[in-house]
Structures are given as C-alpha cells and as structure tokens.
Amino acid sequence: MQTVPHRLVTIIAERGVRDRLLDAVHQLGATGHTISDVQGEGSRGGRAVRGGPSVKIEAVVTRPVAEQIAAHVAERYFAHHSVIVYLQDVEVLRGSKYAPHNQGA
Amino acid sequence: MQTVPHRLVTIIAERGVRDRLLDAVHQLGATGHTISDVQGEGSRGGRAVRGGPSVKIEAVVTRPVAEQIAAHVAERYFAHHSVIVYLQDVEVLRGSKYAPHNQGA
Amino acid sequence: MQTVPHRLVTIIAERGVRDRLLDAVHQLGATGHTISDVQGEGSRGGRAVRGGPSVKIEAVVTRPVAEQIAAHVAERYFAHHSVIVYLQDVEVLRGSKYAPHNQGA
Amino acid sequence: MLEILLASLLSPVVLAFVLGALAVAVKSDLEIPEPLYQTLSIYLLLAIGLKGGVALSKTPLAEVAGPVMGTFALGVLTPLTAYAVLRKLGRMDRTNAAALAAHYGSVSAVTFIAAQSVAAFAGTPSEGFLPALVAVLEVPAIIVGLMIAYARGDRAGSWQEALREVVTGRSIVLLVGGMAIGWVAGAEGTAPISPFFVAGFQGALMLFLLDMGMTAARRLRDLRAVGPFLVAFGIVMPIVHGALGVWVGHGVGLSTGGAAVLGAMVSSASYIAAPAAIRVGLPEANPAYYLTASLGITFPFNLTLGIPLYLTLSGWLA
Amino acid sequence: MLEILLASLLSPVVLAFVLGALAVAVKSDLEIPEPLYQTLSIYLLLAIGLKGGVALSKTPLAEVAGPVMGTFALGVLTPLTAYAVLRKLGRMDRTNAAALAAHYGSVSAVTFIAAQSVAAFAGTPSEGFLPALVAVLEVPAIIVGLMIAYARGDRAGSWQEALREVVTGRSIVLLVGGMAIGWVAGAEGTAPISPFFVAGFQGALMLFLLDMGMTAARRLRDLRAVGPFLVAFGIVMPIVHGALGVWVGHGVGLSTGGAAVLGAMVSSASYIAAPAAIRVGLPEANPAYYLTASLGITFPFNLTLGIPLYLTLSGWLA
Amino acid sequence: MLEILLASLLSPVVLAFVLGALAVAVKSDLEIPEPLYQTLSIYLLLAIGLKGGVALSKTPLAEVAGPVMGTFALGVLTPLTAYAVLRKLGRMDRTNAAALAAHYGSVSAVTFIAAQSVAAFAGTPSEGFLPALVAVLEVPAIIVGLMIAYARGDRAGSWQEALREVVTGRSIVLLVGGMAIGWVAGAEGTAPISPFFVAGFQGALMLFLLDMGMTAARRLRDLRAVGPFLVAFGIVMPIVHGALGVWVGHGVGLSTGGAAVLGAMVSSASYIAAPAAIRVGLPEANPAYYLTASLGITFPFNLTLGIPLYLTLSGWLA
Numbered sequence A, B, C: 001m002q003t004v005p006h007r008l009v010t011i012i013a014e015r016g017v018r019d020r021l022l023d024a025v026h027q028l029g030a031t032g033h034t035i036s037d038v039q040g041e042g043s044r045g046g047r048a049v050r051g052g053p054s055v056k057i058e059a060v061v062t063r064p065v066a067e068q069i070a071a072h073v074a075e076r077y078f079a080h081h082s083v084i085v086y087l088q089d090v091e092v093l094r095g096s097k098y099a100p101h102n103q104g105a
Numbered sequence D, E, F: 001m002l003e004i005l006l007a008s009l010l011s012p013v014v015l016a017f018v019l020g021a022l023a024v025a026v027k028s029d030l031e032i033p034e035p036l037y038q039t040l041s042i043y044l045l046l047a048i049g050l051k052g053g054v055a056l057s058k059t060p061l062a063e064v065a066g067p068v069m070g071t072f073a074l075g076v077l078t079p080l081t082a083y084a085v086l087r088k089l090g091r092m093d094r095t096n097a098a099a100l101a102a103h104y105g106s107v108s109a110v111t112f113i114a115a116q117s118v119a120a121f122a123g124t125p126s127e128g129f130l131p132a133l134v135a136v137l138e139v140p141a142i143i144v145g146l147m148i149a150y151a152r153g154d155r156a157g158s159w160q161e162a163l164r165e166v167v168t169g170r171s172i173v174l175l176v177g178g179m180a181i182g183w184v185a186g187a188e189g190t191a192p193i194s195p196f197f198v199a200g201f202q203g204a205l206m207l208f209l210l211d212m213g214m215t216a217a218r219r220l221r222d223l224r225a226v227g228p229f230l231v232a233f234g235i236v237m238p239i240v241h242g243a244l245g246v247w248v249g250h251g252v253g254l255s256t257g258g259a260a261v262l263g264a265m266v267s268s269a270s271y272i273a274a275p276a277a278i279r280v281g282l283p284e285a286n287p288a289y290y291l292t293a294s295l296g297i298t299f300p301f302n303l304t305l306g307i308p309l310y311l312t313l314s315g316w317l318a
C-alpha cells in the first residue's frame, strides 16, 4: 500500500464565518473538505451558551496549501473572530486527489 | 505515564456504505470505533446539497490493522463511492485495548 | 508562518461524565476545548443501541498539560466508565494562546 | 383474541415498526437522525408523565396504593425469577445472568405506551395513573440485579455510581418530572400544552417505532451469537412475567385494560435505563446478551404478539 | 391566471422560500440544522405516503390504472426528450447529458407537495391517490438515464449499485412504506396519527421551504459556471414537460387539479433520489450541472411560476 | 398579585424551567440535543413573528406608531442607565460595562413570550402587534452599547461587523421575516399553517424552557466569580427598567397587559443577539459577566417573580 504524506488542516470557527472560510479554503487549493458541528469554549467564552455552536472544517491538502490556509486564517480572522487553526501530518492513499488542480478558482 | 504508539484510521464516506464499512473495520481487527455525522465536498460534489450527509469513522488500531483497513477501503470503495481514508499517528494508554483479539470475527 | 508544536488530546466518553471531564480538562491547564456528539462501539458495547451517544472532547494543549489530562482520565475513569483518550502532535499558530495561564482554576 | 391481535398488528404504530425492520433488511439509506431519536424519547416520556400526573391529581390516594405496592413487589420478584431461570436452565455465568435479570425485571416505557394504546383501541382503556407504576417498576429491579452480582463479589463496577445513574437518568427525570408538573398544574393548567403533548402523541410514537424497528433489526444480526437458549428465554420469560403481572393487576383491583397493561410492563425488558446502569455497575457483562435479548427479541415479541396476549388473558380473568 | 399566481406567490410556503433565499443573500447566520432538515423530509414523505395510501384504499383499481400507465410512459419518455435537447441543442457531452436526463425525467417530491397545496387552494383539488404516481415516476427515468450512459460504454460507476440505491433509497422507502401503512390501516386506523401527520403538514412544509430557499440561493452562486444554455434549459424544459404532463393527465382522466399536479410532477427535476443514484452510477458526471439546474433553477421556477402556469393550462384543457 | 404569581409559578412552562434546573442539580444525563434547541428557537421566533404580522395587518398604523416610538426611546435610554449604574455603583471597567449595557438594553425573546402567555392567562391579554416591538427593541441598545465602547477608543473588535451580525442575525431575520410573511399572507393565508405554529406553541415553549432551566443552572456555577454586585444588578436593574417600561407603555396607550409585557421586554436582558454581537464587536469583554448575569440571574428572576410584578404594577397604573 502506497501512502503519501499530506497535511490535515483543522479550523474551528464560529458559524457566521463558515461560508467565507470554505470559499477561501477551496480558493487556496483544497480539493475537498469535511465539516461538522461542534461546540466549544476558548478565550471568547463558550460553554453553557446555547445557540452559539461552531463548525469544524477539516481539509487534507498538500504541505504548501496547508501553510497558505493557516496563514490566511490567521491574518483575516484571528483579530475579530472566534477561530483557531491547527495542522497535522496524515498519510493518504491516492495522493494526486488532494493536489490543487486549479490554482485560481 | 506509559503511552503506546498506534494508528488512527479516519474514513469519510457517504452514509449508504456505513454499515458495510463498520463490519469491515471490525473484521479486519479494530476493537472499537467512533462515528460522527459530517458533511463534505470533494470530487463528487457536495456543498449546498442537503440530504446528502456523510459519516466519519475513526478507529484507533495497531499499525498492521490500519494498513489493512486502508487497503480494503481503497480496493472496494474508491471506484464507485464517495470515500476517503487517511492515517495518523496517535499515542494511547492501555495499548492492549486496541490489539485485535479476534482475527476472524 | 511561525507554527509551534503542541499536543491534541482527544477524549471519547459516555455523555454522563462530560461535565466532570470538562471541568478537569480546564483545571489541568487547557485554555479551551471543542466538543462534538459522536456514537461509538468499544469494549462496553455500542452499535445499534440508540440513546447512548458519546461525546468527543478535543483540546489543544502544551505537552505537560496533555500528559496530565491523559493520566487523570486513566486514573479516574478507565475502571468504571466508557472512556478512551489519545494524544497527537499538532502545530498551531499563536502558541501562547494554549499555554495554561491559570494553573489553579 | 384474533380481533385484538389484528387490530394491534395492523395499527400504524406496529406497521411503522415493521417498515423500519424492512428498511434495514433491504439495506436502505433511511436513517432516523440521532437528535430526532432523542427528541422523540424526551417528548414521549414527558408526555406520558404529564398525562399520568394529571390523572394522579384526580385520583384518591387509596386507589393508587394497592397497585403501587403490587408493582413494587413485582419489581423485586421478577429479576429473581429471571436470574434463577438463566442460571438453572441456561447455565449462564453470574455476571451476565445478573445483568439480564436487571433488564427483565425493569420496564420498557415504549412497550407500556404501545400497550396503553392497544388497550384503549380494544375498548378496555387502562387507568390514567399507570405511568406512575412505570416509575415504580423501573428502579427496584435494577437494584436487585446489581445486588445479586455484588453479593457474589464481582466488583469491577461501582454500585453507587450505577444507582445514581438510574435515579438521575433521563427516563426517571422526565417521567417523574412530567408527573410532578401534570400533578401540580392539573387538567386546567396543562390545557394550553395539550395540543402539543396529547394530539401529537400517536404520530410521534409512530416515528419512534420506525426507529425501533431499525434498531431491533440491526440487533438481530447478533442473534446467532447469543444462541437458542436466549432466544427462547426472550419469548417465554415475558409470557410468564406478563401472566403474573396480569394476575397481580387483577388482584390489586385494576380494570381489565389496566391489568393487561401492567402485564405488558412487567413482561417487558428495559433497554434505556438498565443498559445505562449496567454499563456502569457491571461493566464486565456482555451487551450482546442483554441488548439482543431485550431489543431484538422481547420488544418485537411483545409489540406484536405479547400485548394482544396479555389483553386476552386479562379478559379471561375479569 | 393572475389570481392563481398571486395566491401561490403570496402563500406562506412560497414566502418562506423567499425568506430563506434572502437570508443567504444578506449572509445571515440563520441555519436549518441538518437533523431538522432530515426530520422534515422524513415527515413530509411519510405524510404524503400515508395520505396517498388512505386515498388508494378507497379508490377502485380501475380508476388508478390509467394514470399509473400514463405516468410510467412519461417517466420513460421525458429523460429521452431531455437527453436529445441537451445533446442536440446544448452540445453537452454524453455523460453529463445522461445525468441531467435522469434528473429531469424523475420527480421532486416537494414540487409535487407544493402543487397539491396550490391546486387545493385554487379550488381544484387533485385526486387523493396522486402520491402513488410520484412513486411510479421516480424510478424509471433514473434507469433510462443510466441506460443511455451505459449503452455508450461509459462504465466508471456500477449500474446495479445505482439501481439498488434508488429503489432502497429513503424517498421510495418512506413514500411506498407510508402508502402501504395508509392502505392497510385505512382512514379509521390512521385517525389517531392524523393530528400529527395532517394538521401539522403545512407548517412543516413551510419550514422545509425555508431551508430549500437557502439551499437554492447557495446553488445560484454556481450559475455562471453552468452557462446560459443550462439556465434556459432549466426553465424551458419544465414548461415543455409540464404541458405534456397536463395533456396526458387529461388524457388518462384526471381532474383539472389532478392533471395540473401531474404536470408539475413531470416538469420537476429530482434532487434527492437522482443525485444519489448518479453519484454511484455515473460518478464522472459533474454535480455542478445537475444540482444547479434542478435545485437552483427549475425548483424555484416551478414553485413560483410553473405551478400556476400548469394550473392555468389545465383549466384551459378542461 | 399573589394570585398572578401563583398562576405564573405553577404553569407548566415555569415548572419545566425548574425541572431543567433540578436535572442539572442532580447531575442527570438529561440533555436537550443542540439541533432540538435550534429547532425550537427557529420555531418560536418564526411563530411569534407570524402572529405579530397577522395582527399588524389588522392594526391601523396610527395605533402602532406611539408604541414603536416609545419602545425605540427605551432601547436608547436603558443601555445608558445600565452603563451609568455599572460604572458609578459597580466600578466596573468600561469594556465590560458597555457589553453588559448592550445586553440589558436589548431584549430576550423568550421573556417576551413568557410574559405574553402569563398576561393572557391572567385575563389581560396584550396587543397582537407586540412582536413588532421586540424587533424594534432588539437592535438600538446593542448599537448604543458598542458606541459607548468605541467612543472610548477600545477598538479590538470591528464595529461594522458587529452591527451586521445583529441585523442579519437569525433572531431578527426570523422575527422580521415571520412578521412580513404574516402581514402579507394575512389571517386567511396563514390558516393552513396555524395548527403547526399556533396550537403547538405552548408545548414547544415548555420544551424550550426545560432547556433554559438547564442552561441557567449551569451558568449559576459562575456566580461566585461574578461577585455580589452583579447579582444585585441582575435583579434590581430589571425591576427599574421594567417599571419604566410599564409606565411608558401606559403613556403610549397600551392596555394593562400590553404595558406589562412591554415592561417585561424592557427589563429583560438579551442572551442571543447581544452575545453574538459583543463577541465580534467587543471581544475583550468577559462572557462570564454578561452571560451569567443575563442567563443565570435576570432570566430566572423575570420568569418567576418579575413578570407577575410588572403585571401587578401595570394593574395599579391602569
């Protein structure tokens, strides 16, 4: 079995910025993503507030795309929004599936 | 604290194949799994289609079991189904808990 | 982009112990957490029982905090509860965000 | 009997159960989302609690005392009979026998609800205060089951934790809480909420049983693992306990419908409260046994054949 | 026509669709949680199935036979016309044309439900057994669409898997299952569940269309990607198919309302069953085409202008 | 007063709140799933919007103008009084005082709904157009709160983003959207959806308050952290604002019930719209303060004692 090292970018964000984040993630080269509903607590409060769920966005991407996504999130969202981002190593099958085929869109 | 290196296999798949995947995961040696509802977008489309949620299956397993699960998924599902699989390193306590105690069933 | 290595602690537990676990996670130094609803199967049964969902708690923390959380979970919960815990490496931006600012509370 | 049987089998609620089972059989992608399942169970428990509380607020205490004591006695007795049968006839180990005893002594709220509907439909409605008996029946058997295991020194779990789990578990909280609200607010106070909790009840129950059908069918896969003895136990034990319940029901002065519903309750096996308690108190017990038996065998049996049987029995005894 | 158009456009159900679209336009954080979406679709499909089944239990077979055969014929014919138009006029590749053909031949249950409501509101209610026609119309077109692609040797997907996906898919299971339950239990048997499934129906439909408005508006972003031909196709094809459906409806003896609703069904494009089947059977087809066209163009068109148009047409033909 | 107080305290809706708090106190595993919470809040907001819109469609503009202007004035004034009290008496820092001011100037839709029910129950129903006042009251206070902070140069957040967050927030979208739909469709057009949105309302509200009781009880844990001043503030400020609201209500010509409900609205503290806006516009503010005060103190106070108090006050002023 031929696995290829890639990066898993995880973004946890308040729901209001979800669509903007997804657009950015794809524009920066992700070929797919997985999203789930989560709840959280961080520096901007959390637990025991209902109606304020967050989303977790995960994308398996190449190393440079991962860096770009993390940098984008940091630059645009860290100041005004409840957002965190972290990167992990993953191994995938079919490495070509996750390579950005379309740099511009 | 004595942690033991293991592998985390993550499978993201359309819901229709969930039960078959779970059976396979256990048959190949996983002693447990965790499953959650997600939504996603990949090469076969996604975002903005309601009613087409996916599942994420995660299993902490030994290294050889991880390889077998990934290979099985690749062989049986990549051609006709919306499925991705990736592997990560994890450290667990109670390593024996995740060792396949029952190779055949 | 300056990423900093940290640890991701993941705890999967039956819902009944959620609040106690969250209190412990924060008391041991986590500055935040993310929680999601999952279902699972392990040594104490699972699949095909409705009404018994679990929670997944994830916290990005420093290495020593991660060890402490894992040790705490092992000591207090492994005997009587459906709980697993595992650790992974992650890279984060803004490393200081995840450092325990308040050891005691 | 045949008439009751047909009326019961051809009701939308039972047909929905069958539809759920068929959906699993044909490997449909139909799925009741987990939050819908939880919503329906919160709704159903609260609704029967409310109804019972309103009925209780109109019932003199003296009328309830007998049934409560009879039910309590059955809750202590039936786990013992179940344990004896499992050990003597089934040669099952102590831990698993005790776990099963806790399940078969306790009660399935959905079986109770279905029995109540069928009894009403058959023209022999049950007493309004019966939900109180569900609460009385739920707890003791689990305690007895755990006591059997703990008395034998099997102590992997925590006895106190398990007990806490049952009495603070959501089924007791919603059932007893709903009863308290219904009792305090009375018929007049609950009138504004009754379109939601009364008129919608049967439809919600139907959706719930669609899900139960799917769950039961998934459990059936484990049937081979549990062996023929447990299959027989899952059918015969309920009949014995059910007949006992009907008989005691008449003894404590319940109506024909009421005694039949009590029979169904006693015959039923818990699959919410008991599994939660056993997971904590007897973690070594194998869920494949107690879940497959209670969910895969006894629940479908009671829903289809058991309830009409207890009604018929009760009619004979009346 | 104007009157019907206004009554339709100003109904809460259509206004909720508009509200959903506006919420997306202003980037509101309003969100219909996924489990609520699933709950609503389970509810709506089961409810129309039940209603259809009860109606069917009162309808002589002879009366249903003609409409069933006419509908079946339309289910085979319309994917062929759609395919021809897409290939000849749109110069689209075979795979994507076949995928779109499957969608436009099949049916959108929500369009059916909306049409049924508007027809009733306009004083020309449709026949009660029409849900049976939805089930008849759903499957054949998808098979024909796949056959076109497979006959041309494009075999990345699995033909059998795709077929299985459709017939065991949740929309068929709930629709046909609900019909069977309604048919077996009859009007009397379903009375206890009707407050839930009948009285609540329009409100649940309104919430569902709030979500549909949001989904359709999100799809619209892809509009530029699909090009002007597909936009035109998404409006003109439904009109052609809708007119054909109305005409056949009158031919097989349906009432004015019934023929109009059949027209709306035939004109509509599937966005639940067909996408699921195409994803498996024709994975190379591009979802941006078939989902944008069916969800982003044809559904809103039918909901607002199409249904009143078919009703008016049907009035003329009567 | 005592009579109203009892009727209010012993209503199922308030009892459900208490049950939720007790469930947390005994550490029950009862849980209202997040999607159910969201569904209930979508439902309740849309339902009161619809009801208000239908009422508005029957009310002459002149009758609404006074109340709207009075409410708007209260929405500008009350954050200023709250800010002054917090700074002068509580010696709180500017950022947290501004954040709290935004919360106490804005409105809690659930408090409004509960007040409306109690007023109707007490025989003094409020005007049908009051939901329009909720929308009018929700926004200005949040703007004023942000303006206070921004005028002082604390600019970690984005002013424009926060404003956008409020006006496109789901509570405004559903409330105003529902009103628009109710207003356009009118009583006749909304008749088919009223079994869903009207008959089911109180039951859904009861489930919602079960959840609110759990949330409020969880918040109480933070009580020690916020200190005695904030606890006193969370009770006294609502009484002052509530009395003011009742007085203004009478001044602008509302009925006894209407003025009392306006008082409850003015006294209430937002815990949906304001927290969302503050998180974006004033991220440095500490949620432990504003959430504990609004959810843990003011909401339970109003639900149990405040609403009967404003009703009694309003009766005296009539």
Ligand SMILES: Nc1ncnc2c1ncn2[C@@H]1O[C@H](COP(=O)(O)O)[C@@H](O)[C@H]1O
Binding pocket: A012, A013, A039, A040, A041, A042, A043, A044, A045, A046, A054, A081, A082, A083, A084, C030, C031, C032, C033, C034, C035, C058, C059, C060, C061, C098
């Ligand atoms: N240390 C952490 N570990 C895991 N998740 C976190 C952590 N800190 C923050 N989060 C998540 O990120 C969201 C936003 O964080 P914040 O901006 O700090 O409020 C929170 O709601 C959590 O879901």
Ligand SMILES: Nc1ncnc2c1ncn2[C@@H]1O[C@H](COP(=O)(O)O)[C@@H](O)[C@H]1O
Binding pocket: A030, A031, A032, A033, A034, A035, A058, A059, A060, A061, A098, B012, B013, B039, B040, B041, B042, B043, B044, B045, B046, B054, B081, B082, B083, B084
């Ligand atoms: N690059 C990616 N990163 C994360 N998840 C992905 C990625 N690609 C695909 N997925 C997930 O896998 C599912 C199936 O992918 P596909 O077969 O490419 O449509 C999608 O619905 C996503 O949830």
Ligand SMILES: Nc1ncnc2c1ncn2[C@@H]1O[C@H](COP(=O)(O)O)[C@@H](O)[C@H]1O
Binding pocket: B030, B031, B032, B033, B034, B035, B058, B059, B060, B061, B098, C012, C013, C039, C040, C041, C042, C043, C044, C045, C046, C054, C081, C082, C083, C084
């Ligand atoms: N090998 C595994 N991989 C992933 N999740 C697991 C595994 N074993 C157990 N779990 C999760 O942990 C929960 C408790 O496990 P247990 O205590 O073994 O019943 C299960 O319900 C699963 O969600």
Ligand code: NA
Binding pocket: D078, D103, D104, D105, D106, D107, D108, D241, D265, D266, D267, D268, D269, D270
């Ligand atoms: Na029993």
Ligand code: NA
Binding pocket: E078, E103, E104, E105, E106, E107, E108, E241, E265, E266, E267, E268, E269, E270
């Ligand atoms: Na069609």
Ligand code: NA
Binding pocket: F078, F103, F104, F105, F106, F107, F108, F241, F265, F266, F267, F268, F269, F270
């Ligand atoms: Na206020």
